[in-house]
Amino acid sequence: MQIVKYLKQYRIPFSGLVAGKHKFDFEIDNKFFDCYEHSIVKKGQLKADVELTKQENMLVVNFHIYGTIQLNCDVCLSEFEAPQDFQERALVKFTEESWENSTEEVIVLAKTDYELDIAELLYEYINVRVPYYSKCTEQGVNLSCDPEMLAKIGTDTTEQDEDSNEEEKIDPRWDILKNIKNN
Incomplete structure (x- = not known):
C-alpha cells in the first residue's frame, strides 16, 4: 500500500487543463526505484521535466530526464554514478471503446480517464538506458576501475x-x- 501512495505523485491530472502546453517537474530518487522489486537501477537522483501538450483527442508528452544512476561495474564490481540525460516522447490517445492495445509509442486511455500515470513510463525509460555491460571507465565520468x-x-x-x-x-x-x- 505504501508503494501505491508514493507513486501517486507521478500522476498528471489532465482533465482540467486547457488545450496547449503544460510543464511539470518530477524528482526521481531511491524511493522511486524501491517501488519496483526487479528494477535494474536501485539508486539514483534524477529529474524529469515533462511537457504535456493537450489537444482535443490526444496528448503529446515530452520527457527530458537527467541526473545520475548508480551502477555496478562488471569488471571491478565497484559502484559508480553514471550520468543520464535523454529525451523521450509518448502519445496518448482517447477512445470510447475499451481497447487494451497500447504500444510503446501510443498509450490508449478511455475518454472517462482524468489523469495520466507516468511512473511506469519513467521506470521503463530509465531502465532501458542501463547499458548491457557496465564499466566505470565507459559510463562513469573521470573514473577508472579499482x-x-x-x-x-x-x-x-x-x-x-x-x-x-x-x-x-x-x-x-x-x-x-x-x-x-x-x-
Missing part, C-alpha cells in the same frame, strides 16, 4: 588458465578424440 580488484582478478584468471592447461596435458583421451576429427 586497481586492487583488477589485480586480484588478474591473478585469479592466470591461475585458472594454468589449471586448465595442466588438465589438457594430463588427460590423453582428448588427444585421441582430436585425431578422430582429422580423419
